[in-house]
Amino acid sequence: MTRTKPKVAFFDFACCEGCQLQVANMGELLLDVLGLIEVVEFREVMSEKGPEKIDVAVVEGSITDKHAIERIKKIRDRAKVLIAYGSCATIGGVNGMKNNFKLDDIRKEVYGDRFNYFDTVETKAVHQVVKVDYFVNGCPVYIPEFVKVLKAALQGIPYEVPDHAVCVECKLNENVCMYDRGVACMGPVTRAGCNSWCINNGNICYGCRGMVSNPNENGAMDIIKKYNIPMDMVINKMNMYNKCREIDKREQKKR
Amino acid sequence: MKKLLLKDSKYEIKKSKIIKVTTLTDLEKFFEIELPGGDSLDHDPGQFVEVSILGVGEAPISVSSSPTKLGSFEMVVRKVGRFTSALHQLKEGDEIGIRGPFGKGFPVRILEGNDLVFVAAGLGIVPLRSLINFVIDNRRDFGKVSILLGCRTPQNMLFGDEVAEWTKRLDVNFSCTVDRADPDWKGNVGMITSLIPGVTLEPERTFAVIVGPPVMYKFVIAELLKKQIPERQILVSLERNMKCGLGKCGHCQINGLYCCQDGPVFSYDKIKGVPEAL
Amino acid sequence: MLYNLSQYVVLKKEDFNGFISDLVKEQKVVAPVAKGCGQFSFEEVKSGSEISIDYIPTILPPKKYFMPRDENIATYDLSNGEDMEPVVEYEKMLLFGVHTCDLAGIQCLNMVFSERPRDLNYLIRKNQITIIGYECNFYCDRFASCRLVHNHSPNGGYDLFFTDVGDRFMIHVNTNTGEELVAKSNLLRKAGEKDFEDLQRVREAKNREFAKNEIPIEHEKIPELFDRAYNSKVWEDLDKRCVACGNCTNVCPSCYCFNMIDEPNLDLKTGRRYRQWDSCQNESFAKVAGGESFRKERGARQRHRYYRKFKYPIAKFSRFFCTGCGRCSRTCMACINLKETLNSLIKEQGMENPEAGKV
Amino acid sequence: MSKRNVSVNVEYLTRVEGHGNIVVDVKEGKLETCQLQIVESPRFFEGMIKGRSIFEAQHITCRICGICSCGHTLASIQAAEDAIGFKPSKQTTELRKFLLHMENLDSHILHIYLLVAPDLLGVKSFVPLIDTHNKVVRRALRMKKAANDVCDILVGRHVHPISSIVGGFTKLPKEKDLDAMLQILYDMRADMTATVELAATLKFPQFERDMEFVGLVSDDAEYPMLMGDIGSTDGKRINKKDYKKATNEFVVPHSSAKHAKWNRESYMVGALARVNLNAGKLHPKAKELAAALGVKPKVINPYLNTVAQLIECVHSLEDGIRILEEFKKNGVNQDEVVLVGLNEQDRIKVKPGIGVGAVEVPRGILFHNYEVDEKGIIIKANCIIPTSQNVNNIEHDMRKLVPEILDKTDEEITLALEMLVRAYDPCISCSAHFLDVKFVGR
Ligand SMILES: Cc1cc2nc3c(=O)[nH]c(=O)nc-3n(C[C@H](O)[C@H](O)[C@H](O)COP(=O)(O)OP(=O)(O)OC[C@H]3O[C@@H](n4cnc5c(N)ncnc54)[C@H](O)[C@@H]3O)c2cc1C
Ligand code: SF4
Numbered sequence A: 001m002t003r004t005k006p007k008v009a010f011f012d013f014a015c016c017e018g019c020q021l022q023v024a025n026m027g028e029l030l031l032d033v034l035g036l037i038e039v040v041e042f043r044e045v046m047s048e049k050g051p052e053k054i055d056v057a058v059v060e061g062s063i064t065d066k067h068a069i070e071r072i073k074k075i076r077d078r079a080k081v082l083i084a085y086g087s088c089a090t091i092g093g094v095n096g097m098k099n100n101f102k103l104d105d106i107r108k109e110v111y112g113d114r115f116n117y118f119d120t121v122e123t124k125a126v127h128q129v130v131k132v133d134y135f136v137n138g139c140p141v142y143i144p145e146f147v148k149v150l151k152a153a154l155q156g157i158p159y160e161v162p163d164h165a166v167c168v169e170c171k172l173n174e175n176v177c178m179y180d181r182g183v184a185c186m187g188p189v190t191r192a193g194c195n196s197w198c199i200n201n202g203n204i205c206y207g208c209r210g211m212v213s214n215p216n217e218n219g220a221m222d223i224i225k226k227y228n229i230p231m232d233m234v235i236n237k238m239n240m241y242n243k244c245r246e247i248d249k250r251e252q253k254k255r
Numbered sequence B: 001m002k003k004l005l006l007k008d009s010k011y012e013i014k015k016s017k018i019i020k021v022t023t024l025t026d027l028e029k030f031f032e033i034e035l036p037g038g039d040s041l042d043h044d045p046g047q048f049v050e051v052s053i054l055g056v057g058e059a060p061i062s063v064s065s066s067p068t069k070l071g072s073f074e075m076v077v078r079k080v081g082r083f084t085s086a087l088h089q090l091k092e093g094d095e096i097g098i099r100g101p102f103g104k105g106f107p108v109r110i111l112e113g114n115d116l117v118f119v120a121a122g123l124g125i126v127p128l129r130s131l132i133n134f135v136i137d138n139r140r141d142f143g144k145v146s147i148l149l150g151c152r153t154p155q156n157m158l159f160g161d162e163v164a165e166w167t168k169r170l171d172v173n174f175s176c177t178v179d180r181a182d183p184d185w186k187g188n189v190g191m192i193t194s195l196i197p198g199v200t201l202e203p204e205r206t207f208a209v210i211v212g213p214p215v216m217y218k219f220v221i222a223e224l225l226k227k228q229i230p231e232r233q234i235l236v237s238l239e240r241n242m243k244c245g246l247g248k249c250g251h252c253q254i255n256g257l258y259c260c261q262d263g264p265v266f267s268y269d270k271i272k273g274v275p276e277a278l
Numbered sequence C: 001m002l003y004n005l006s007q008y009v010v011l012k013k014e015d016f017n018g019f020i021s022d023l024v025k026e027q028k029v030v031a032p033v034a035k036g037c038g039q040f041s042f043e044e045v046k047s048g049s050e051i052s053i054d055y056i057p058t059i060l061p062p063k064k065y066f067m068p069r070d071e072n073i074a075t076y077d078l079s080n081g082e083d084m085e086p087v088v089e090y091e092k093m094l095l096f097g098v099h100t101c102d103l104a105g106i107q108c109l110n111m112v113f114s115e116r117p118r119d120l121n122y123l124i125r126k127n128q129i130t131i132i133g134y135e136c137n138f139y140c141d142r143f144a145s146c147r148l149v150h151n152h153s154p155n156g157g158y159d160l161f162f163t164d165v166g167d168r169f170m171i172h173v174n175t176n177t178g179e180e181l182v183a184k185s186n187l188l189r190k191a192g193e194k195d196f197e198d199l200q201r202v203r204e205a206k207n208r209e210f211a212k213n214e215i216p217i218e219h220e221k222i223p224e225l226f227d228r229a230y231n232s233k234v235w236e237d238l239d240k241r242c243v244a245c246g247n248c249t250n251v252c253p254s255c256y257c258f259n260m261i262d263e264p265n266l267d268l269k270t271g272r273r274y275r276q277w278d279s280c281q282n283e284s285f286a287k288v289a290g291g292e293s294f295r296k297e298r299g300a301r302q303r304h305r306y307y308r309k310f311k312y313p314i315a316k317f318s319r320f321f322c323t324g325c326g327r328c329s330r331t332c333m334a335c336i337n338l339k340e341t342l343n344s345l346i347k348e349q350g351m352e353n354p355e356a357g358k359v
Numbered sequence D: 001m002s003k004r005n006v007s008v009n010v011e012y013l014t015r016v017e018g019h020g021n022i023v024v025d026v027k028e029g030k031l032e033t034c035q036l037q038i039v040e041s042p043r044f045f046e047g048m049i050k051g052r053s054i055f056e057a058q059h060i061t062c063r064i065c066g067i068c069s070c071g072h073t074l075a076s077i078q079a080a081e082d083a084i085g086f087k088p089s090k091q092t093t094e095l096r097k098f099l100l101h102m103e104n105l106d107s108h109i110l111h112i113y114l115l116v117a118p119d120l121l122g123v124k125s126f127v128p129l130i131d132t133h134n135k136v137v138r139r140a141l142r143m144k145k146a147a148n149d150v151c152d153i154l155v156g157r158h159v160h161p162i163s164s165i166v167g168g169f170t171k172l173p174k175e176k177d178l179d180a181m182l183q184i185l186y187d188m189r190a191d192m193t194a195t196v197e198l199a200a201t202l203k204f205p206q207f208e209r210d211m212e213f214v215g216l217v218s219d220d221a222e223y224p225m226l227m228g229d230i231g232s233t234d235g236k237r238i239n240k241k242d243y244k245k246a247t248n249e250f251v252v253p254h255s256s257a258k259h260a261k262w263n264r265e266s267y268m269v270g271a272l273a274r275v276n277l278n279a280g281k282l283h284p285k286a287k288e289l290a291a292a293l294g295v296k297p298k299v300i301n302p303y304l305n306t307v308a309q310l311i312e313c314v315h316s317l318e319d320g321i322r323i324l325e326e327f328k329k330n331g332v333n334q335d336e337v338v339l340v341g342l343n344e345q346d347r348i349k350v351k352p353g354i355g356v357g358a359v360e361v362p363r364g365i366l367f368h369n370y371e372v373d374e375k376g377i378i379i380k381a382n383c384i385i386p387t388s389q390n391v392n393n394i395e396h397d398m399r400k401l402v403p404e405i406l407d408k409t410d411e412e413i414t415l416a417l418e419m420l421v422r423a424y425d426p427c428i429s430c431s432a433h434f435l436d437v438k439f440v441g442r
C-alpha cells in the first residue's frame, strides 16, 4: 500500500517552544518520523510556508489574546486533524496562572498605567476555543507519548490519554513516595503517561499533564491534611498548571 | 533476556479474510469472515471471538451467524472507539486476525424440545441472531418460538430483510416495538417490556433468552418472572470490558465470575445473587 | 514438627558474602536492596554487601519478574497481511531473600496462570527463576498480617530457604535445583542436631511473637465475614477516602490484572503486542463501550479488591489471595489500611473473637 | 550608492525562537526605518510569580523559554539563593557548570546546523538537507541528542530540567551515570571533529562594525559562564548586583522588548562577546581551533557569532569532560542530595532580601533578579534576557549594513538581514516576557 505522506504543520502560540524543541531532541528518530510525514510548516526551524489545506496541525501554546483566537480558528479550518501539543495547549499550562489574577491587575502590575496598550484575554487551552482531536499532555511533552499519538493519528484511530494517576507509573518505577518523605505531590490527581518523569528524578509531580477526569478532590485534601501540609501551598501548586480547568468546569455547568 | 517463538500460544491468531462488508446504519457494519482454508469456526450460538487488527488491538465480538452456516461466519460491529473505528475502515479482501471462539454460548442441547422466547433490544439482536437462525434452521427440534424485538427507531433496525422473513414464517411468533416511531411505522411504540404480557406461554417448558443493553435486563426479567418462567430458564448474555478472553486479565469479572469463561451466557438463577451482574 | 535431617545445610554468617559472590558468578541474582526512607526493592546485585537482608516487603513484590509490567506476547509484521508470531521472553535468574508472604504471592500467581487455559508465557518464565526464601523472625511492621492468612511460616514455593539462627543460617533444601546449588558451594556444611535445636528455638519464639496479631477473627471465619459484608458501610467510608491512585493493586503480590496493547513501530508495519499491568482501581478498568462502568464508585472498586483477596479465590483455588504482606496499607496515601478495614468489618458484623490466633 | 527604494517586511521571521518582524524602509537611497520588531505576545511571567514561593521561581521561570531552560533555571536559582543568602556547595557549583556546558553545546549545535547552515547552503530549512546532506543532518541530530541524553541522565531532561533546584540537586549522578555521560561525550568527539572540518568550509558574509561586547569576566583562570562580574570590551567592570547600570534599559515604541545600552549606543552579548572577552581562558583545544580559524579578538563581524559558537562547542565538550573526569576521580557525595519542597520542610532558612543571578547562557548574559519577604515569598521579579540586550545592537548593525548592500536585489537584502538577525540566535519568545515598561513617545 503506497500512500502519499500526510502534510503536517507545526504552529505555536503563547509558550516557551520547549515542546517543539522536544521534537528536535528526538535525534535520529526524527528522521524516521520524517519518513512517515511531510513537514510543510514549522516556523521555528523552517522558512517554508505550508499549503492552504493540511492533514495534521500540531499546535503548541495557549490562547492568550484576540489575535490568537483568530489565528487558531484559521488553523482549525485548514487542518483535517488538530493535535494540541504540550501543557500550554492542552490545559493552559503555566500561562493559566495569569487567570489567578484579575486581568487588569496583572496588566497594571506589568505595564503600569499603560496597561490598556497590551491586549490580553483570559488564558485558554486550545480545546476551549476550537475542537481538538488529539491531546499530547506534558510540560514538556514526553516524546514516547508524542510518537504514540502521531502513530494513532496516522492510523486514523483515536488516542486516549491515560485516565489514571501518575502514582501508577511512579509505583511501577519503585520510587519512594514523596508523601513518605513528607512532601506534597500532585501525582495522585494527575493523569499518567509521562512515566512519572519528575519523581524518577527526585522531584515531585507538579501536575503538568492535567487532572484525571474524576479526581477525588476531597480525598486528596484529606491526605494533604494528614501530612500537615499547608493548604494554600497545595492549592498554589494545583493552580500552577491546572488553573484553566475552571473554564472547563464553567462550561460544563452552562450545559 | 531470551526470546522464544511460542507454539500453542493462546494468543495466536488465525489470519482470516473479510469477504463481505455491508453498512447497516451510521454506526454499525456487517462483516462476513472466512477462516484460513475455509475452516468452520465451530462455535456455539452465543459465543464470541477476539478480533485482531495488528497494530491497533483486539476486541471481543459476538458471532452473529448460526453454526449451521458453513464456510464463513458473520459479525456486526458498532463503531465506538479505537479498535472498532479501525475495523470500520477495512474493506472486502482485507485481513483480520481471529482467536476463539470463546466463552459459554447458549445451551442448545438443553433448549431442544422446549418453547423459546427471544427478547432482543438494540445490538442484542446481533448475538441472538446466531441462536435464532440456528433454531430456525433446526426448527423441528424446538417447540414454540416467539421473537420480541426492540429498537430505538425503525431506521435502527438491524437485519431488516431477515426480520421480514421471520415475520412471514408461520412457525415463529414475531412482535416488534420502537422507542420512537416515524409516520410510516405501523407497529408498537414503547419499551420492549410492554411486549411481554402479550405473549402466551407455558412457563415450565419455556426458556427465555434476553440480550440487550445493560439497563434493560432487570425490567425484562421482572416481566418474565411475572409470567412464572423459572429462574434457571431465563438466559441472558452479558457484556463486559474484556482483554484476553482467557479468564486472566480481570476486566470482565462480575464479582467472582469471569464473563469470558463462565459466560457471556448465564442463566438467571446463577447470577441472581451476584450483585454486579445486572 | 518433623524435620528431615538430610534436607538441611548450614551457612556461617561470615560466609554469606562469599556465598552470594559464588551465585553471582553463575547467574543474574536479584535481592532486596535499600532505597532509603525505610523502603526496599528487589534489584540486581553483584555482591552480598548490596543486599539488605533485614528488610520489610519491597515496594513492588517479586511478581515483577514473573509477570513483567510490560510483557511482549507477540511480534507482528504486516508485509504479508496479518502475520504475527507469539513469543515468550524470559531470563534465567535467582531470586534471593523472598519472605514467606511473597512466596505465597508467587504461589497464587502460579495457580492463576496454570489454571486452564494455561498461560505458557508465565509458566515458561517461572521455570527459569530459582527462588531462595528467607524467614522473618519478627513481624515486619504494624501493616503486616501474614499470621492471619497463615503465611508467616514457609509452605514450599522455594528451592532453598534461609532461617537466621544466630551466627549462622539454617537452610532448607527443597528441590533438586536447590540441591544443585548446595552441591556447587563449598561454604555449606550438613546440619547437625544442635542446628535443629536452634531452628526449633527460633521458630517457637517466632510463633509467640506472631501470635500478637491483633485481628480478632478466626482464619476459618473470614469467608463468612465477607459473605455478610457486601453491603457494609465500610465500603462507603472507603469511597470517600480512596483517590483511586491504583497503588494498592500495583504493589500487591497477588494482583495480576492486565491490559493488552498493540504498539506499532514507526514504519507502521511491524510492531509488538504486549500486556501491561492494569488495576481494577483505575477509572477505565470496567468501562464498556457506551461509557457504562460496572464499578463506577471508588468504594465499589475497593470492595472488589478485598473480595478478590478474601472471597472469590476461596471458591476457585481454596486459598486467600491476600498474603498478608501489608504492602497495600503501607503504600496507600489515603491511609486505607487492610487490617483496619478487616477490623471494622468484623466489628460491624459482630464477629469479634479476641482469642483468635492466640497460641 | 543607488537612489533606489527598498522595502523589506519580513513578518514572522523564521528559524528563530519566537515571533519577530524585520522592517526596513529605504526611500531614494535614504534609510528611513530600520527595525527589528518584537511582536511576541507577552506572557506576564513577572506578574505570575509574584506571591509565589522563591523555591518555585525556578520551576516557573525556566518555562519562559524551552530552548535555554537550563540557563533560566540556573540564573533563577542563583538569584534565589542570593536573595535568601544560601551558599551552594562546591560539588553543586561544579555540576551546575557542567549543566551549563551541556546546554551551550545543545543550543549551539541546534543553531549552527539546523538554523544557520541552511542559509549558508542556500536552502530554506534543514528538511531538504536530509536528502542532499543526509550525513550532516544525521550528525547534527546525533550530537544534539547526545547533549540531550547527558542532560537526561544528570537532571532528568534538557527542556525544563527536573532535578536542579534551589539548594542543589534532587538526585546526583551515581558511578554508572558518570560512566554513561562520559561515554556519550567521548563518543561525541569524532562528530565534533567533523563539525569543525565542515565549518572551516563555510563562508560568512563580510561585514564589520566596531562595537561593544558585554559578558561575564573574572580574575581566575576559568572561562566564566556561571560566575563573575559584568565586563565590557570597553574596559568597564561592575558587580552583577549593579546589572541595571550595565543594561540601562529603555523602551522603543516598535518593540515589545526593551532595548539596552551601556557605554555606547548599543552592545552585543553572546558567544562572540564571550570569546572576545575571555579567549585566553578557553580550553586549549578550543584555543587551537580559534587560532586555526583565524579568530583573534576583538572580532567585529557579528555574522561570525556562529564561529564563536563553534569554538565554544569545543570548549564546552572538553571542559565538560574534564569536570566529569574529576568527579570520576573524586567521587560524588550522595549525601548532598536535596529534598524537593524545602519550603514545606523549612529545611533551608529564608530571610528577606534581594538577589541577582547573572549567568552566561547560549545567547549571552542572562539576569534574574528577585526580591523576597521574610517568608520567602516573591514580591518583585525582573529578568533581562540576552536577546533584549541584543535587539538594539542588531538594529544598529542593520543601519550600517543596509546602505552597504543597496546594490543587491530585494531578495538578497532580505536574506542578508535575516541572516544577520539569525546570527545572533535571537530568542524572541523570551525577550518579550518581562516588561515593566514606561512607554516613551507613544
Ligand atoms: C462478549 C462480548 C461480545 C461483544 N460483541 C460485540 C458485537 O457483536 N458487536 C459490537 O459492536 N461490539 C461487541 N462487543 C463490544 C466490543 O467488544 C467493544 O465495543 C469494543 O471492544 C470496543 O473497542 P474499541 O477499541 O473500539 O473502543 P475503545 O477505544 O477501547 O473504548 C471505547 C469504550 O469502550 C470500552 N471498551 C474497551 N474495551 C472494551 C471491551 N473489550 N468490551 C467492552 N467495552 C470495551 C472502553 O472502556 C470505552 O468506554 C462485545 C463485547 C463483549 C464483551
Ligand atoms: S511520589 Fe507522587 S506520584 Fe509517586 S506515588 Fe507518591 S504521590 Fe504518587
Ligand code: SF4
Pocket: A138, A139, A166, A190, A191, A194, A195, A196, A197, A198, A199, A204, A205, A206, A207, A208, A209, A210
Ligand atoms: S511527573 Fe507530573 S509534573 Fe512531571 S512530567 Fe509527569 S505529570 Fe508532569
Ligand code: SF4
Pocket: C248, C251, C252, C253, C254, C309, C321, C322, C323, C324, C325, C326, C327, C328, C329, C338
Ligand atoms: S491485599 Fe495488601 S496485604 Fe494483601 S497481599 Fe495484597 S498488598 Fe499484601
